[in-house]
Amino acid sequence: MVSLDALVDLHRTSLLVSLLSILFNPVAWNIVAQNEYRNKTITRMFRGNAYYGCYFLAALIFGFGILRDSLYHRALLEQPQHSLLPAPYDTLVPAALFLLGQTFVVTSTWMLGVTGTFLGDYFGILMDHRVEGFPFNVLRDPMYVGSTMSFVATALWYERPAGLLIAAYVYIVYVAALRFEGPFTDMIYSKREEERKKA
Numbered sequence: 001m002v003s004l005d006a007l008v009d010l011h012r013t014s015l016l017v018s019l020l021s022i023l024f025n026p027v028a029w030n031i032v033a034q035n036e037y038r039n040k041t042i043t044r045m046f047r048g049n050a051y052y053g054c055y056f057l058a059a060l061i062f063g064f065g066i067l068r069d070s071l072y073h074r075a076l077l078e079q080p081q082h083s084l085l086p087a088p089y090d091t092l093v094p095a096a097l098f099l100l101g102q103t104f105v106v107t108s109t110w111m112l113g114v115t116g117t118f119l120g121d122y123f124g125i126l127m128d129h130r131v132e133g134f135p136f137n138v139l140r141d142p143m144y145v146g147s148t149m150s151f152v153a154t155a156l157w158y159e160r161p162a163g164l165l166i167a168a169y170v171y172i173v174y175v176a177a178l179r180f181e182g183p184f185t186d187m188i189y190s191k192r193e194e195e196r197k198k199a
Contacts, residue, residue, distance in 0.1 A: 007080055009079055018071045033119040053123055054123045055114065075162070081159050081160060095157075098149070101145075101148070101152075104143065104146025104149070105142075105146040105147060108135055122188070144174040148167060
């Protein structure tokens with residue numbers, strides 16, 4: 001029987017740094033976006049141009065996402081390697097998972113556009129109607145699901161059990177973030193509908 005120590009090295013600094021970066025992203029962006037909605041801090045930085053403010057935040061989110069992925073990759077390589085799937089599934093399953101996960105992420109971004117993907121509604125840039133085409137007709141939160149699938153795929157590809165634990169942690173962080181993000185976004189659109197009815 002394989003011990004836990006042989007599967008996951010909890011003493012690696014890179015593991016802690018990866019976990020912190022995964023937590024930082026959704027927490028930070030929710031705080032920044034809600035502040036933007038209430039105080040228009042970023043919009044004021046760009047002389048009242050909400051679109052420039054949203055593009056600025058999008059660049060930050062995208063950049064920190066790349067950093068998060070890089071830290072995850074580094075953490076994986078410093079963890080013990082252990083066979084997780086028999087051949088040929090050890091390459092077929094992670095490749096298929098990654099391809100499907102990235103399909104969800106990319107098509108979500110395409111359907112929502114930059115402002116729809118990167119919290120434009122907090123800047124007052126609201127969509128005319130709810131997006132219901134693929135992948136939103138398959139999953140409620142395809143971007144978060146696709147991202148989690150990519151974490152799992154990477155862990156399986158490199159045969160790192162620690163990566164599966166990190167992927168589970170990613171999913172928990174995303175679910176927690178959605179508990180704040182979802183209701184707040186719903187409130188923004190409900191408020192718009194009330195204003196339209198009054199008008």
